[in-house]
Amino acid sequence: MSERGGRLDKAFGAVGSSSFTEFLASHSPQLLPGAQGVTAGQLEAAHGTTIVAATFEGGVVMGGDRRATVGNVIAQRDIQKVFATDEYSCVGIAGTAGIAVEMTRLFQVELEHYEKIEGTTLSTDGKANRLAALIRGNLGMAMQGLAVVPLFAAFDLEREAGRIFAFDVTGNKNEERTFHSVGSGSTFARGSLKKLYRQGMSESEAVTAVIQALYDAADDDTATGGPDLTRRIFPLISVITADGYRAWDEAATAQIADEVIGGRMHRPDGPVAPLTEGGESR
Amino acid sequence: MTAPFYVSPEQLMKDRADFARKGIARGRSVVVIRYVDGIVLVAENPSRALHKVSEIYDRIGFAAVGRYNEFENLRIAGVRLADIRGYSYDRRDVTGRSLANAYAQTLGTIFSSGAEKPYEVEIFVAEVGDDATEDQIYRLTYDGSVADVQGFGVMGGQSENVEAYLRDHYTADQDLTTALRLAATALGQDGNGGRTIPAQDLEVAVLDRTRTQPRKFKRLADRQVAEALS
Numbered sequence: 261m262s263e264r265g266g267r268l269d270k271a272f273g274a275v276g277s278s279s280f281t282e283f284l285a286s287h288s289p290q291l292l293p294g295a296q297g298v299t300a301g302q303l304e305a306a307h308g309t310t311i312v313a314a315t316f317e318g319g320v321v322m323g324g325d326r327r328a329t330v331g332n333v334i335a336q337r338d339i340q341k342v343f344a345t346d347e348y349s350c351v352g353i354a355g356t357a358g359i360a361v362e363m364t365r366l367f368q369v370e371l372e373h374y375e376k377i378e379g380t381t382l383s384t385d386g387k388a389n390r391l392a393a394l395i396r397g398n399l400g401m402a403m404q405g406l407a408v409v410p411l412f413a414a415f416d417l418e419r420e421a422g423r424i425f426a427f428d429v430t431g432n433k434n435e436e437r438t439f440h441s442v443g444s445g446s447t448f449a450r451g452s453l454k455k456l457y458r459q460g461m462s463e464s465e466a467v468t469a470v471i472q473a474l475y476d477a478a479d480d481d482t483a484t485g486g487p488d489l490t491r492r493i494f495p496l497i498s499v500i501t502a503d504g505y506r507a508w509d510e511a512a513t514a515q516i517a518d519e520v521i522g523g524r525m526h527r528p529d530g531p532v533a534p535l536t537e538g539g540e541s542r
Numbered sequence: 543m544t545a546p547f548y549v550s551p552e553q554l555m556k557d558r559a560d561f562a563r564k565g566i567a568r569g570r571s572v573v574v575i576r577y578v579d580g581i582v583l584v585a586e587n588p589s590r591a592l593h594k595v596s597e598i599y600d601r602i603g604f605a606a607v608g609r610y611n612e613f614e615n616l617r618i619a620g621v622r623l624a625d626i627r628g629y630s631y632d633r634r635d636v637t638g639r640s641l642a643n644a645y646a647q648t649l650g651t652i653f654s655s656g657a658e659k660p661y662e663v664e665i666f667v668a669e670v671g672d673d674a675t676e677d678q679i680y681r682l683t684y685d686g687s688v689a690d691v692q693g694f695g696v697m698g699g700q701s702e703n704v705e706a707y708l709r710d711h712y713t714a715d716q717d718l719t720t721a722l723r724l725a726a727t728a729l730g731q732d733g734n735g736g737r738t739i740p741a742q743d744l745e746v747a748v749l750d751r752t753r754t755q756p757r758k759f760k761r762l763a764d765r766q767v768a769e770a771l772s
Contacts (some may be wrong), residue, residue, distance in 0.1 A: 266647035273618035369629050376621045
């Protein structure tokens, strides 16, 4: 594969790019996600659904429901959709799961490769731009219905704040300062967070808001998985602060999820927001 | 017409080896030492930016002496090889042994090819395992030969003095601070009494198996090195 006749071939020593994707494209293009291309026609593949992210005082939280669907069938009940991409960033994936996971893997190697070759990490905007380029590279597949729309969250060490970036299938990058959601249930999750989000939330408040939003998404979107009480499957929550990426302990998440569900027993539509009070600005 | 001089293959190889060896001896030494939780790599290197010790992959570190452009080229090739292998298979499938083999083949081919100047470099490839029995350190020389290093290894500069000191003072199962002190003193051995190398002139990195992250390679900041040496 990599060495011809034992000796490392010339491409390995070539001077130039610090990008792993560019190296892969010139050396082993068959390994790039979606390199095989697809012919026209309908294809049934697993889809990931809803990802939610919100910033809080000193960091950013991202959570995803656990359901993957193929058409009307639930393909998996406990899929992981949020992945750490380096020490200070993570990606949540919505869309065609196979391509999204491959793209995330490539993005992880891309960030680490740059860090090792250059001896320094990419800026947060640099990371977001690299991800945008990967998504743009998948445009052909997206036209065939195999779209991938990730949500990118990072802690920016220079600004000392959590940041969220959303993308569309053409790689258009938008920074969101407060919260965002992608996937089939995102309309409902965003509506929910609109009422629940407030400036200066603590970490656990932000996690509660994200779990509430995912509950609302599952409430109205069939493809989004709600809390699975019998199997004790709850959303996976990741937090990034100045100390780096951390996956929330599942027991701690379950506890907050139980509180949320407890509240919904009395009021199935969730917490009430004041009708006219607009004291807080964001 | 004059007949071309006949040079025996033995003489040719000897000349090439002498050339490479001279280049390598000109620089400063690099030391690798196994300690109880992993492997520490120490180089005398006043430069902040031009590293002699670097990360290749999760469990694999790289240290080199000799010509910077040549070993930097090998380092980048190693990172690319490791990343492409880890990406197309799995992270666990990247091993120090395969990397050492690729380096050996590359250096060996360059050394015996008449068209290229031999590389004036020596390399350590260190891999930390789940426990001490799985730790591996390979030493690669300019001609592509590979040696398995036990306990500690030295290359470049006045390596005989440094090696003699380590042979007398190295003990298995030492902790990081002890290993670092030993490395610093050993690197200062110049054959006439020795000198003290200031902490900021030492480039230190560890492959620490107790780290919870998959990436076990970590550079030690000047402050940490100074604390360990004081």
